[in-house]
Amino acid sequence: MIEAERTPWTDVAGHLGRTDAPPASRLAVLPFGALEQHGPQLPLGTDTFQAVHVARGIALALDAVLLPAVPYGDTWNNAGYPGTVSLSASTVAAIALDIGRALAASPAPASGLVVVNGDWGNRTPLYGAVRTLLQEGFPAIALDYPGLDAAAAAVRTTQSAAPGLNHADELETSMMLAIDDTLVHPERAVAVYPSFPGDFGTTPMQLHPFSPSGVFGDPTAATAETGHRLLDATVAGSLTVLTDFLARLP
Amino acid sequence: MIEAERTPWTDVAGHLGRTDAPPASRLAVLPFGALEQHGPQLPLGTDTFQAVHVARGIALALDAVLLPAVPYGDTWNNAGYPGTVSLSASTVAAIALDIGRALAASPAPASGLVVVNGDWGNRTPLYGAVRTLLQEGFPAIALDYPGLDAAAAAVRTTQSAAPGLNHADELETSMMLAIDDTLVHPERAVAVYPSFPGDFGTTPMQLHPFSPSGVFGDPTAATAETGHRLLDATVAGSLTVLTDFLARLP
């Protein structure tokens, strides 16, 4: 594994130029995060830290190139909380598209781009960017934490605030405890289970009217052990999903 | 000083909500870097590390909010070196514009945005983004290392490869030695003084035909002490330029 930001270009060129290495080792892995509120107990960069952790695990397993994380994303629905700084959807797509095109056009092109997405709002624009890259002939894929849901069902001890909504809850707090507990304030954690209207999840809504603290669920049950199990399962799930993608690399 | 990425939103809200603090403390400081070749002796993230260092110095002096760095930029003219990953100019502008607009529209708006630019290619798009933000009524400014040139003239022991071209040379290598010498490979440093055509600097040109290693100047003369003097002068120069900008903040 090679961490691009901390490495001279000549070493990256050497890594990409090995003729005896599998195509997977020439993949570029891009963590895509956000600067988004995660309750009083978690830092604004939570999505970024988690995406970096998972991306690093994937890059390690494949001996691939880890790119520096994009620490901003489309977090429109959290814009009502101070500290959240959201990109527009088109900018998120443009970043991923530019990075993919740069990798493809380089004199030592990567074999493909794996985006590890840590923010719900990035899903739509990243999907569009990946589709464009594929149409242009460059292998790309965006992962939204495959394996996490199944693992969460097995390990979580508290309910989610709404179907598919895991935000500043037991899951995310556990993962941050596992990644870096100096960034977590467990003593501030308070469960919040808002009541939602019937079209929540169907139509776009700002989240701040539903939870003044920004917590959705019960972070008090979080443990680092739970976090490690979730993160490991996400890395493993990502590698499973990637199996056939890697097999198609030229 | 508050480092947004590592801080819960409630603390950022508290910082921004202090009624007794000067407007400068509600500034957001954004380092804008690049993933760009810097010779065999410096890491691809050199521009980002330097911008972060200077931005942190500014944020510390003003007790302001430090935003996470954008680790990609418009490095089109270095695209011929493997490992360089360039954004398009329009994407660089869109990132800065989105961030400025998000800061302005927040329920606890920052008093302004100071972009600390670490990459030559970002100058044009950042200037455009700042102009748009100003037209929209949000105080913004992009700094291209004010004070660096004057300090360099005083401390450098070797010549630049061309007027205004400081790339992977004594200056940049010195600054990286000062920031984190574990990322520098001094034993690989070799001076390169290419011969340039008469319209170099006037018309856009790719750099790789002029220096196979990516060095432009003499990095062998670099020292951490020189780096510290350059960085300190850049922080000081930035604060000087900001004086009247700060005085105009509402």
Added chain:
Amino acid sequence: MIEAERTPWTDVAGHLGRTDAPPASRLAVLPFGALEQHGPQLPLGTDTFQAVHVARGIALALDAVLLPAVPYGDTWNNAGYPGTVSLSASTVAAIALDIGRALAASPAPASGLVVVNGDWGNRTPLYGAVRTLLQEGFPAIALDYPGLDAAAAAVRTTQSAAPGLNHADELETSMMLAIDDTLVHPERAVAVYPSFPGDFGTTPMQLHPFSPSGVFGDPTAATAETGHRLLDATVAGSLTVLTDFLARLP
């Protein structure tokens, strides 16, 4: 209920101008379909016919205004079959955005826009258009057949070809039999259960390599009765989801 395309403007103005009618009656309901292959047994307009049927049911229940259907959508993943004619995602979004803005700017504005989406590929662009309309202050929502999945689980007699993939199968063939059996060729129906790679559903893929006929599942089990139950459940599910949306209308 008023069918705009077949009605003079003066009648629409009268309908929208009733001061004693509930806001829901001033909604505009827009079916959004596609021209997309649906196997040898179903017409290319299947998505449009289904969206019109559901939209009409909603408009009838609310005494609202039914808009003419958009008979094209983003069906990129079916572009490998002759006869499919796909719009780009940005065009789908632009159509919905223009229609919403026209409704909002009219001298007799609708109270809101309900988009009834009949095509999977339209989800992303319609979501973006709805978000923009909401940011502009106009009530809007896009429905992706709420209630259909639950009803399908109860009535279907054959399995889906992949999780979430219902295309030219028992469900869609049943619904078309219920809507207009003169458009269905049951004698051509043949079950197809392709084998998919592990990243199917994660990364964008063209469908034609997996099923030469365009069928995904088993259409031979389709009946009009099943279709009626699915369509009725979808109209009912839509009205349920809309309850709180309607309650928020000004």
Added chain:
Amino acid sequence: MIEAERTPWTDVAGHLGRTDAPPASRLAVLPFGALEQHGPQLPLGTDTFQAVHVARGIALALDAVLLPAVPYGDTWNNAGYPGTVSLSASTVAAIALDIGRALAASPAPASGLVVVNGDWGNRTPLYGAVRTLLQEGFPAIALDYPGLDAAAAAVRTTQSAAPGLNHADELETSMMLAIDDTLVHPERAVAVYPSFPGDFGTTPMQLHPFSPSGVFGDPTAATAETGHRLLDATVAGSLTVLTDFLARLP
């Protein structure tokens, strides 16, 4: 003739794949309408119904593929009447461009695209879209009812409200009587001959200040017989204009 929306893809593929058929039979004919006020006596979809009628006549004569109509167009100048729902010019162009490109990129490409335009405001954007398709090598043409003016001069019994302005008048009311008299309310027809400023027809103007009812001319003179003669002449005129276009098809 094959009506795409009501036909399975396999039949369309068979039609397009006939090696013994003339290129004209592989044309796609696209009616482009509008949702636009047409006085108290005609439905909002008048432009669409007329375009479909003419397009069907052309497709029948050429044994070509009839596409589903686009029931919205750029009707900016009628936006002051409730019920009108206008697209922007750029969206109209994007729809035609996307459809043309999809036809050209299909595994069984159409031989060309004939747009039958029913709405004055669509002229400009459709012309631009056609020009782009031609530059990309795909035969395309947009028809604005060739033959109609000459036929109208022969059969009309009342004057037009202004040169080139036929809106909800004898001509349009006659054509709708011929197409579907259940959609016409003759008892509401009242002649309106507004007085226009000298720059009417030169600079863009909203129409509602000039005619509160939306009628421009004298619809009371309309007859189905006149309508049939106008429509037949328009189909014939279209086929005449297409003669050399068809001869150039590859």
Added chain:
Amino acid sequence: MIEAERTPWTDVAGHLGRTDAPPASRLAVLPFGALEQHGPQLPLGTDTFQAVHVARGIALALDAVLLPAVPYGDTWNNAGYPGTVSLSASTVAAIALDIGRALAASPAPASGLVVVNGDWGNRTPLYGAVRTLLQEGFPAIALDYPGLDAAAAAVRTTQSAAPGLNHADELETSMMLAIDDTLVHPERAVAVYPSFPGDFGTTPMQLHPFSPSGVFGDPTAATAETGHRLLDATVAGSLTVLTDFLARLP
């Protein structure tokens, strides 16, 4: 009349600031031309020279502000002749839109913008730009030589090459003789009457296949006297069309 390009800003400010002058004197008149082939006998700037002449006549009559001419336009259909340099339609629109917006936003705003268009291909984009300016509340109009056709019918001695096609023929050559005969090469003038396909004038076509010289019609009959009559009639026709536009100025 004031010629902006040759005048200091203080004089323009004085002209616009007169409180006793009619609104028409605060109009800005913009000639919009093209760099387009006009046969071997006329210069590439013919459209520009003619638009300037007419615009100057209008500005003189109204004591208005004459802006410098845009000497490029959308001349796509003449791109097959060397020397033609065409803008895209979107650029033509952007120029007119920017100029109108600048006039409206100035501390001494013009009362409106009159575009005098000299190039057929500019019609569509200028119309769109004017419509946008009007929607933004700024009076604007684009003139396509009103009065020219009627005058031409009276004075021309030769036929046009096709309906509505006056290019490098008797009319244009006469007008250039009247404007500046040193730019005309009458000895090179040769009549060309191409044969056109039936869809000429309906679908966009390049002109060079129809006339190798670029002449369409008979320039040999041109006289300066004819040119003066055409130009005078165009100025007079423009002022007639403008009468009600001027009356609406605030």
Added chain:
Amino acid sequence: MIEAERTPWTDVAGHLGRTDAPPASRLAVLPFGALEQHGPQLPLGTDTFQAVHVARGIALALDAVLLPAVPYGDTWNNAGYPGTVSLSASTVAAIALDIGRALAASPAPASGLVVVNGDWGNRTPLYGAVRTLLQEGFPAIALDYPGLDAAAAAVRTTQSAAPGLNHADELETSMMLAIDDTLVHPERAVAVYPSFPGDFGTTPMQLHPFSPSGVFGDPTAATAETGHRLLDATVAGSLTVLTDFLARLP
């Protein structure tokens, strides 16, 4: 040298078709100006007149093709003075890009494009346009008066108002005296030396708060002789910079 606007296309075609002429003679030289306030003593078209003068000098020296000047530019920072009419940056870029692409796509393509820029605000967009043209394979360069600064240092008798700011001062007034003294009002010239904030030159600022007259420096010292020396030096400096550019032409 050939002046395109005043020349028939056949002569331009002949000039470009000479097989014995050097590539430099097939260059197109484009003056890019502005309509921008230049104090009470100089006309609004000052930047255009100067750019035309220098461009003509270059075209004469190379026997190249002189294109008509673009008389508008991005002069945003002078928009506070009546009479200034500014284009947006994107429009400036689009004009240069369209012109370059038209030259490259012509049946008799120019060998390259030399833009002679007369307005500070055009620098950024012209640089971007040139970069795009180069990426597309068409030789292009934008010149910002090379040689002027050195010559100015030698001949000026008064100081500049700020580093790099030469606006309606001794230099510009001298050059206009040399170009056409009938356009200059020396009796109105008054020196203005504003006091600027510390971030002037770093962040975009409107100029009118600093100088009510629009003068920045001392125009009273201007002479035609100084102007001629500056203009001659700029033409010479341009040709020097172009030497290697010309040598690379194919």
